[in-house]
Amino acid sequence: MIPKINTRTFGSGPLPVLAIHCSLGHSGAWRGIGTALNDLATLHAFDLPGHGKSSNWDGQGDLHDVATDMALAVLDTLGPDPVDVLGHSFGAMIALRLAVQYPHRVRRLTLFEPVFFAAAMADDPDFAPAYARANAEFETVLEAGDLTAAASVFNAAWGDGTPWHAIPEATRTYMTDRIGFIRASAPFIVQDCVGLLGPNQLAKVQMPVLLLRGTTTNGTEAINNAIALRLPNATQMTLPEMGHMGPITHPDAVAIPVGRFLSAD
Numbered sequence: 001m002i003p004k005i006n007t008r009t010f011g012s013g014p015l016p017v018l019a020i021h022c023s024l025g026h027s028g029a030w031r032g033i034g035t036a037l038n039d040l041a042t043l044h045a046f047d048l049p050g051h052g053k054s055s056n057w058d059g060q061g062d063l064h065d066v067a068t069d070m071a072l073a074v075l076d077t078l079g080p081d082p083v084d085v086l087g088h089s090f091g092a093m094i095a096l097r098l099a100v101q102y103p104h105r106v107r108r109l110t111l112f113e114p115v116f117f118a119a120a121m122a123d124d125p126d127f128a129p130a131y132a133r134a135n136a137e138f139e140t141v142l143e144a145g146d147l148t149a150a151a152s153v154f155n156a157a158w159g160d161g162t163p164w165h166a167i168p169e170a171t172r173t174y175m176t177d178r179i180g181f182i183r184a185s186a187p188f189i190v191q192d193c194v195g196l197l198g199p200n201q202l203a204k205v206q207m208p209v210l211l212l213r214g215t216t217t218n219g220t221e222a223i224n225n226a227i228a229l230r231l232p233n234a235t236q237m238t239l240p241e242m243g244h245m246g247p248i249t250h251p252d253a254v255a256i257p258v259g260r261f262l263s264a265d
Helices: 027-036 063-076 090-101 119-122 127-143 147-159 169-177 180-189 220-229 250-265
Strands: 007-012 015-020 039-048 085-089 106-112 207-214 234-239
Touching: 007 027, 007 106, 007 127, 007 207, 015 063, 015 090, 027 039, 027 250, 039 063, 063 090, 063 180, 085 090, 090 180, 106 250, 119 127, 119 207, 119 220, 127 147, 127 180, 147 169, 147 180, 207 220, 207 250, 220 234, 234 250
Parallel strands: 015 039, 015 085, 085 106, 106 207, 207 234
Antiparallel strands: 007 039
16 A cells, blocks of 8 residues: 655646655655746646655555555546656656656656666666765664764765755754665665666657756766666756756756756657
């Protein structure tokens, strides 16, 4: 059974778009882009398991399966298929999985910095040890049970640049309480337990795909390149002066290429 799903909509345009947020965030992350795309699209955003106002994951089965089932449940309410899908970070990985496993349901796919580390590791033998080094402090403090330190380290690597001490206490607590989600997502994004890199799997994604990234996030260029290499109809774009949290910190700038992509013939 999937958790109770909380959804929100942003914008009032004619195109329905399923929007999937990043780890440790919530559906409200899409407010800025939804406002910018107001006349073009309506973003239907939902909270991932244990995030926002969605119910917690009960720990049974695989986290990525639960998140995917939640996305499908929201997609079922939008129809008719195919529908545009937009994802950020872990949310972009769920979006990519939907496009692989249910390609007939996705019209256009927009991915902002999908964290598909396994794809970059498959193409570059140096990527895996570099990832392990970059992730070592996080794994050490998490293994020691220091969840606050783990959230702080994760924020330094993947946040918007705000120092941990400058983040409001309620937000720090929210991130700390959910930091276990990061380790639980590793089988999907690091080991590719779903098999998205299997023979001809990504080739099933025949619809147009827009792969976006900021200029300041380490490793995302290699990941986007590895994904684009395997997709039949992908376009890449790098957006200046932003990092991994671009959809939140620079929503208007991100919305420009997204809007052009969604409205293309």
